[in-house]
Amino acid sequence: MNKNIVIIGMPGSGKSTIGYMLSKKINMNYIDMDEYIEINENKSIKEMFQISEDYFRDVETRCSRSLSKLNSHIIATGGGVVKRKENINIFKENCIVVFLNRPLDNIMQDIDTNIRPLLAEGKNKLYNLYNERINLYKEYCDIEIMNNREITYALDQITELIENQN
Numbered sequence: 001m002n003k004n005i006v007i008i009g010m011p012g013s014g015k016s017t018i019g020y021m022l023s024k025k026i027n028m029n030y031i032d033m034d035e036y037i038e039i040n041e042n043k044s045i046k047e048m049f050q051i052s053e054d055y056f057r058d059v060e061t062r063c064s065r066s067l068s069k070l071n072s073h074i075i076a077t078g079g080g081v082v083k084r085k086e087n088i089n090i091f092k093e094n095c096i097v098v099f100l101n102r103p104l105d106n107i108m109q110d111i112d113t114n115i116r117p118l119l120a121e122g123k124n125k126l127y128n129l130y131n132e133r134i135n136l137y138k139e140y141c142d143i144e145i146m147n148n149r150e151i152t153y154a155l156d157q158i159t160e161l162i163e164n165q166n
């Protein structure tokens with residue numbers, strides 16, 4: 001597949017984990033957008049948020065533009081990429097946008113708050129993020145995948161839909 005596959009969804013929805021597994025399964029390159037940002041900025045996500053969230057969002061938009069120019073990559077985004085419609089418009093030029101929809105109760109069970117500055121005050125912040133974003137994920141995606149069973153179920157769902165696109 002020449003287009004990229006961009007995975008969006010709440011923090012803890014499985015974008016990085018399932019994105020990597022998918023890349024191995026269908027033999028496509030994989031990029032975790034947060035890792036890409038940290039390497040290019042030589043700063044951790046936490047350090048960027050300490051400057052300001054806007055600083056991080058500006059970097060996120062610049063990276064969206066760079067990554068969208070690639071071909072045949074699986075790109076796992078950060079959960080807040082939908083905060084700027086500009087990012088989605090950039091991705092829509094050359095990517096299929098997949099919303100990985102994992103129920104909030106399931107996310108709450110295993111999310112690591114230590115690596116997510118927005119959750120520094122605790123997991124309950126996820127409810128606010130969910131309410132702010134759920135309609136954006138649904139509006140912006142080309143494909144919505146439920147991630148409410150074992151990981152391989154979501155992986156198989158995405159694989160089947162992508163292979164049908166070919």
Ligand SMILES: Nc1ncnc2c1ncn2[C@@H]1O[C@H](COP(=O)(O)OP(=O)(O)O)[C@@H](O)[C@H]1O
Pocket residue numbers: 009010011012013014015016017018076102110111147148149150151152154
């Ligand atoms: N269907 C699932 N069943 C069990 N654990 C899951 C499932 N989906 C995701 N996880 C777990 O949730 C955690 C967060 O996943 P991650 O890929 O870091 O999410 P994201 O990149 O969307 O923030 C990981 O420990 C991952 O293994």
Ligand SMILES: O=C(O)C1=C[C@@H](OP(=O)(O)O)[C@@H](O)[C@H](O)C1
Pocket residue numbers: 009010011012015016034045077078079080081115116117118
């Ligand atoms: O939801 C968000 O605003 C964020 C999610 C994080 O990525 P994950 O979705 O991989 O946790 C990371 O981009 C940053 O902490 C901001």
Ligand SMILES: [Mg+2]
Pocket residue numbers: 015016017034076077078
């Ligand atoms: Mg991630």
